[in-house]
Amino acid sequence: MAKKTTKKKTTTKAAPKTKAKRAFKKPSLKLSSQQKLIFGSFLIILGALLFISFLSFVFTGKEDQSVLHNFPERSNEYKNWASQLGAWVSEFFITKGFGLPSFIFAGLLFLSGVYVTLSLNKSKLRSHWIWGTLIVVWLSILFGFFTHKYDFLGGTIGFEMNQFFQDYIGKIGTILLLVFGLITYLAIRFKITGETLVNSFKSAKSSIKEDLQSDKKATEPTPIFDNSLTEEAEAIKSALDIPLKKTEPTITKHSKPEPEVEKDSKVEMLKMEVTEKPKEETIETPELKIEVEAVEEEKSETDNLADKLVEDFGQFDPTLELGKFQFPPLDLLKKYDNEGISIDQDELEENKNKIVETLNNYKIGISSIKATIGPTVTLYEIVPDAGIRISKIKNLEDDIALSLAALGIRIIAPIPGKGTIGIEVPNKNSTIVSMRSVIASQKFQKSDMQLPIAFGKTISNETFVVDLAKMPHLLMAGATGQGKSVGLNAVLTSLLYKKHPAEVKFVLVDPKKVELTLFNKIERHYLAKLPDSEEAIITDNTKVINTLNSLCIEMDNRYEMLKNAFCRNIAEYNVKFKARKLNPNDGHAFLPYIVLVVDEFADLIMTAGKEVETPIARLAQLARAIGIHLIVATQRPSVNVITGIIKANFPARIAFRVTSKIDSRTILDGSGADQLIGRGDMLYTQGNELIRIQCAFVDTPEVEKITEFIGSQKAYPDAHLLPEYVGEEGGTNLDIDISDRDKLFREAAELIVTAQQGSASLLQRKLKLGYNRAGRIIDQLEAAGIVGNFEGSKARQVLIPDLVSLDQLLDNEQ
Numbered sequence: 001m002a003k004k005t006t007k008k009k010t011t012t013k014a015a016p017k018t019k020a021k022r023a024f025k026k027p028s029l030k031l032s033s034q035q036k037l038i039f040g041s042f043l044i045i046l047g048a049l050l051f052i053s054f055l056s057f058v059f060t061g062k063e064d065q066s067v068l069h070n071f072p073e074r075s076n077e078y079k080n081w082a083s084q085l086g087a088w089v090s091e092f093f094i095t096k097g098f099g100l101p102s103f104i105f106a107g108l109l110f111l112s113g114v115y116v117t118l119s120l121n122k123s124k125l126r127s128h129w130i131w132g133t134l135i136v137v138w139l140s141i142l143f144g145f146f147t148h149k150y151d152f153l154g155g156t157i158g159f160e161m162n163q164f165f166q167d168y169i170g171k172i173g174t175i176l177l178l179v180f181g182l183i184t185y186l187a188i189r190f191k192i193t194g195e196t197l198v199n200s201f202k203s204a205k206s207s208i209k210e211d212l213q214s215d216k217k218a219t220e221p222t223p224i225f226d227n228s229l230t231e232e233a234e235a236i237k238s239a240l241d242i243p244l245k246k247t248e249p250t251i252t253k254h255s256k257p258e259p260e261v262e263k264d265s266k267v268e269m270l271k272m273e274v275t276e277k278p279k280e281e282t283i284e285t286p287e288l289k290i291e292v293e294a295v296e297e298e299k300s301e302t303d304n305l306a307d308k309l310v311e312d313f314g315q316f317d318p319t320l321e322l323g324k325f326q327f328p329p330l331d332l333l334k335k336y337d338n339e340g341i342s343i344d345q346d347e348l349e350e351n352k353n354k355i356v357e358t359l360n361n362y363k364i365g366i367s368s369i370k371a372t373i374g375p376t377v378t379l380y381e382i383v384p385d386a387g388i389r390i391s392k393i394k395n396l397e398d399d400i401a402l403s404l405a406a407l408g409i410r411i412i413a414p415i416p417g418k419g420t421i422g423i424e425v426p427n428k429n430s431t432i433v434s435m436r437s438v439i440a441s442q443k444f445q446k447s448d449m450q451l452p453i454a455f456g457k458t459i460s461n462e463t464f465v466v467d468l469a470k471m472p473h474l475l476m477a478g479a480t481g482q483g484k485s486v487g488l489n490a491v492l493t494s495l496l497y498k499k500h501p502a503e504v505k506f507v508l509v510d511p512k513k514v515e516l517t518l519f520n521k522i523e524r525h526y527l528a529k530l531p532d533s534e535e536a537i538i539t540d541n542t543k544v545i546n547t548l549n550s551l552c553i554e555m556d557n558r559y560e561m562l563k564n565a566f567c568r569n570i571a572e573y574n575v576k577f578k579a580r581k582l583n584p585n586d587g588h589a590f591l592p593y594i595v596l597v598v599d600e601f602a603d604l605i606m607t608a609g610k611e612v613e614t615p616i617a618r619l620a621q622l623a624r625a626i627g628i629h630l631i632v633a634t635q636r637p638s639v640n641v642i643t644g645i646i647k648a649n650f651p652a653r654i655a656f657r658v659t660s661k662i663d664s665r666t667i668l669d670g671s672g673a674d675q676l677i678g679r680g681d682m683l684y685t686q687g688n689e690l691i692r693i694q695c696a697f698v699d700t701p702e703v704e705k706i707t708e709f710i711g712s713q714k715a716y717p718d719a720h721l722l723p724e725y726v727g728e729e730g731g732t733n734l735d736i737d738i739s740d741r742d743k744l745f746r747e748a749a750e751l752i753v754t755a756q757q758g759s760a761s762l763l764q765r766k767l768k769l770g771y772n773r774a775g776r777i778i779d780q781l782e783a784a785g786i787v788g789n790f791e792g793s794k795a796r797q798v799l800i801p802d803l804v805s806l807d808q809l810l811d812n813e814q
């Protein structure tokens with residue numbers, strides 16, 4: 001019985017609530033799918049009918065005029081293709097209304113039908129209607145300007161409005177008003193700004209220029225010296241009997257009779273196939289633009305606010321502060337005369353014969369041989385006869401080198417992924433791989449990598465571009481004078497050509513004090529530094545330790561930010577931030593990539609040892625996801641410099657020429673670097689196979705020009721500031737004296753009381769402090785009685801309940 005009564009009670013209580021809810025519920029306008037189809041197709045047909053009526057009105061309107069003034073009757077005869085209704089509606093919209101622009105209404109009706117049928121975004125349709133109506137009005141006024149009566153061009157409204165404007169502001173005023181209307185429309189609708197106009201004008205100008213130049217070239221008669229050259233070449237050809245081509249040197253197979261080798265007829269029989277990669281296309285545009293691709297995210301209920309913000313303000317653009325920043329043009333980089341690969345047929349034949357002979361001497365038969373010509377070395381790929389052991393060929397490395405009388409022979413047995421054995425032989429005349437050619441390559445220009453680096457060209461003459469973000473850290477070694485500094489400059493130049501200052505920051509450590517000084521000029525654009533330091537480029541060892549530790553703090557802070565944003569890596573985080581889904585008031589900010597470059601690492605390890613190794617190892621282990629990438633270069637790749645822990649965390653390595661096999665083994669876990677020929681010849685590995693690359697050459701004057709070009713542009717007020725790090729000697733004593741309190745003490749106290757959470761990491765994050773300083777402030781807060789005692793891993797208890805009590809406490813202290 002008792003149960004029953006309670007049940008009744010609850011139902012009677014709930015009833016009025018739901019009733020009230022029902023009373024306040026908005027009438028739902030949601031249509032079912034079938035209703036949408038019916039309503040949508042009705043609108044589509046209505047739109048089509050309107051269009052037909054309007055179109056017909058243009059031709060038959062005049063004839064129908066007389067009937068239109070009659071009383072509507074069934075017997076009236078109309079010429080309009082939609083008869084009475086068509087004539088009446090057209091008369092209403094066109095003559096009495098907006099004139100010809102009324103066609104837009106027919107289009108809008110049609111579009112609405114499509115939107116309703118397919119359940120497309122309603123807010124877009126609304127915007128189409130608003131803009132469409134404004135365009136109708138504007139066009140109607142424009143057309144009305146040119147007529148002197150009520151006609152179908154601008155309609156009554158267009159004509160009357162024109163009269164109205166002309167009476168008050170005159171004809172010129174009306175024209176100007178129309179122009180203003182057009183500008184406003186373009187600016188709002190298509191987000192056109194003065195800058196975009198200037199930029200598009202510039203690019204149009206340069207493309208016209210290029211077109212003109214190419215036309216000119218195409219139509220120009222062949223210059224006289226060309227003829228003379230051809231004549232000369234013909235003369236030489238007839239003397240030497242070599243088939244010559246006017247264009248770039250190419251190889252025609254067996255263009256020369258095979259030289260006779262008496263010893264072994266097999267040599268004669270072997271035909272060599274020479275592969276020459278087609279030249280890569282290059283794009284030479286004066287200005288480089290970055291394309292920032294928006295990634296579509298799944299929608300959820302909570303996205304509504306972000307969507308609204310994006311709709312109102314567009315995506316967050318981190319480059320906006322330096323919106324006018326211009327990327328360095330390609331012309332700042334030098335072109336070299338000896339850039340193209342020249343093929344010396346005699347050299348090829350000679351080397352082929354020597355290889356075959358040497359191998360024959362050791363009873364190794366070859367069934368085929370193929371050459372691939374690179375900028376500095378040529379790769380001869382051989383397929384040995386069946387039954388030959390690979391190790392036998394590998395052991396002949398020195399003998400082949402001796403018989404070819406060349407340094408830098410490297411045997412790759414077998415070539416990974418192919419059933420062949422490779423013998424790399426340096427070319428007699430090596431060609432320079434200019435930075436310009438690799439930067440201009442399509443591969444680099446069109447790459448959508450996060451931190452693309454154009455290192456140079458591979459043995460098959462392809463531009464080698466890798467993503468530093470994927471490496472994720474790079475270890476570089478090479479004896480002095482073999483191209484390490486040039487390599488570092490190539491890395492930095494690549495990034496400067498592709499990344500906006502808002503997207504990447506460099507931390508440069510240069511104990512030699514001379515290699516990276518040029519980058520000082522771009523301090524306020526691209527460099528990051530400690531808050532209290534004057535120079536952004538770090539040359540002093542104690543500063544290096546502080547900077548590395550500061551980067552560790554930055555890393556921890558970034559991880560915290562990623563955690564709060566539920567993102568796994570910096571790319572995801574930045575996409576979310578750009579989509580305005582992360583609130584800057586919660587401590588979120590757009591995160592630029594940070595590239596730490598350490599030159600002369602050996603020197604640092606020798607002087608600072610563990611103090612440097614520990615933060616480097618920590619960064620290398622953890623920093624990949626939050627966009628901090630390390631490039632460490634050293635002259636001495638000995639095991640006490642490149643320790644196990646460093647090696648384990650640097651899977652991507654580059655070796656320039658080193659002096660011993662042991663050094664090569666330390667850096668590459670195998671030999672090979674000792675057989676390089678220097679001057680930018682390098683081996684790259686990202687864990688598995690070795691790739692031989694000729695590093696792109698960028699000279700100091702070129703770097704100077706680039707940094708000057710960037711440095712002369714508008715910059716940020718200061719270099720990017722890293723979090724503060726106070727060294728161990730900063731002291732951890734309890735500062736009980738009020739006058740010794742930290743400058744940020746009060747701010748910190750307010751923060752802690754507001755958050756009711758006594759943790760040092762909160763201070764670190766919100767006030768951007770180092771761990772030590774935050775810890776010291778917590779100690780001071782404890783001494784002041786604001787937070788409780790240290791409680792192990794738990795946050796300290798906050799003893800002050802609110803800001804008013806805090807103010808009272810602090811005021812009473814004084």
Ligand SMILES: Nc1ncnc2c1ncn2[C@@H]1O[C@H](COP(=O)(O)OP(=O)(O)OP(=O)(O)O)[C@@H](O)[C@H]1O
Pocket residue numbers: 432433478479480481482483484485486487635679680681694695696697698
């Ligand atoms: N990619 C390259 N192409 C052509 N020449 C190069 C290339 N790299 C380096 N060189 C030549 O080698 C010289 C020395 O290079 P670099 O200054 O980079 O050596 P390094 O390894 O940095 O030496 P150190 O460790 O003593 O600073 C350059 O001046 C240049 O003449």
